Amino acid sequence: MIEEKGILFILSGPSGVGKGTVRKELFEQDTDLRYSISMTTRDIRTGETDGIDYFYKSKSEFESLIEKGQLLEYAQYVNNYYGTPREYVERTLAEGHDVFLEIEVKGALQVKENFPEGVFIFLFPPSLEELKNRILSRGTETQDLVLNRLKEARNEIEMMDAYDYVVVNDHVDHAVEKIQSIIQSEHCKRERIAKQYKQLLEDELK
Amino acid sequence: MIEEKGILFILSGPSGVGKGTVRKELFEQDTDLRYSISMTTRDIRTGETDGIDYFYKSKSEFESLIEKGQLLEYAQYVNNYYGTPREYVERTLAEGHDVFLEIEVKGALQVKENFPEGVFIFLFPPSLEELKNRILSRGTETQDLVLNRLKEARNEIEMMDAYDYVVVNDHVDHAVEKIQSIIQSEHCKRERIAKQYKQLLEDELK
Structure with missing residues (x-):
């Protein structure tokens, strides 16, 4: 009965906290949510589709979009750009769909600057010990790298103040349930809907 | 793992919107919530217990509490005072329990003034037509009184701006689900828990 705009939700948190697992489980349960589709300058690969896996752009196109403020965040890895295009997010929100973006802390802080009306959720480790175990269990990192990651995680936790919500990832199901509550209650916020x-x-x- | 204070939730809305029904259903599902217990100067009746049904006070005791700012809201009906004692609410919150107060709009606005850290939820009728039907279906009111009630309801809806959330009561179960989401997500608010x-x-x- 009311035509409501969608909301951009940003899930972030330190490396190893389990953002990807929580996001996957959330999308299995909530089919109304839309992924934020990233933009990249890397080549399209077999099996990938433009506008589904990524938006593929040339380096000069990407740089021109950066200049125009058309990226909510971006970073460069191995000579390629990756970022979140503003246009896709805004169009999807205008169509009435919520958009969900899972991203590391640095990226989230960029989004916060460029799209402060987003709802920022910080996924919190149940303990530093547990975070260490999770990073170790990947088995891909040397002891030194793990210590570095942990130090970084502690710095990232200091960034928590830029976020609207903190959800502890003690159990994937609990974290997902809390995020669903946040999504539903944000749609009940008086300042969003009272006028309508x-x-x-x-x-x-x- | 974290010792969290409780939160005071206030459910309010126009006469006839169905506050009582929603509150009852909510309490059947959520056994952790505590009722806000009212204070009154009317006589205790057979079967009632002091501190459970009401806190019973003499008129002079009640008036002294008013003067000390110890009532979050109060009103007078037929020579007796009724109100919400601050002390019980604050003690229950300090013990870590959420307190739930269902109240008409005038009372809610008093609570807002005296306890702005509460979370204020406005229950909204699906339509004025439906609100009229609900008031009529009680069968206790004359046509004139119903029109008066509706006019009052429209004024009360203008008060919506003092609230944090708006929940439409199109269906009791939907409304209860949304209120539960609000309760859960408020406990995830960064400003409440980041420090801990x-x-x-x-x-x-x-």
């Missing part, structure tokens, strides 16, 4: 509800009654009285 | 989470990690590093 009042209009609805005015229309009824005509 | 950071402390937790500090403690771990000692």
Whole structure:
């Protein structure tokens, strides 16, 4: 009965906290959410589709979009750009769909600067010990790298103040349930909907 | 793992919107919530217990509490005072329990003034037509009174701006689900918990 705009939700948190697992489980349960599709300058690979896996752009196109403020965040890895295009996010929100972006802390802080109306959720490790175990269990990192990662994680946790919500990832199901509550309750926020509800009654009285 | 204070939730909305029904259903599902117990100067009746049904006070005791700012809201009906004692609410919150208060709009606005850290939820009718039907279906009111009630309801809806959330009561189950989401997500608000989470990690590093 009310035409509501979508909301951009940003899930972030330190490396090893389990952002990807939580995001996957959330998308299995909530089919109304839309992924934020990234933009990249790397070549399209067999089996990938433009506009589904990524938006593929040339380096000069990407750089021109950066200049125009058309990326909510971006970074460079191995000579290629990766980023979140503003246009896709805004169009999807205008169509009434929520957009969900899972991203590391540095990227989230860029998004916060460029899109402060987003809802920022910080995924918190149950303990530093557990975080260490999770990073170790990947088995891909040397002891030194693990210590570095942990130090970085502690710095990232200091960034928590830029976020709207903190969800502890003690158990994937609990974390997903809390994120779903956040999504639902954000849609009930008075400042988002009061105007439309009042209009609805005015229309009824005509 | 974290000792969290409770939160005071206030459910309010126009007469006839179905506050009582929603509150009852919510309490059947959520056994952790505590009722806000009212204070009154009317006589205790057979079967009632002081501190469970009401806190019973003499008129002079009640008036002295008013003067000391010890009531979050109060009103007078037929020579008796009824109100929400601050002390019970604050003690229950300090013990870590959420307190739930269902109240008409005037009372809610008093609570807002005296306890702005509460979370204020406005229950919204699906339509004015439906609100009229609900008031009529009680069968206790004359046509004139119903029109008066509706006019009052429209004024009360204008008060919506003092609230944090708006929940439309199109269906009791939907409304209850949304209120539960609001309760859960409010406990994830960064400004409530970030400090404690950071402390937790500090403690771990000692």
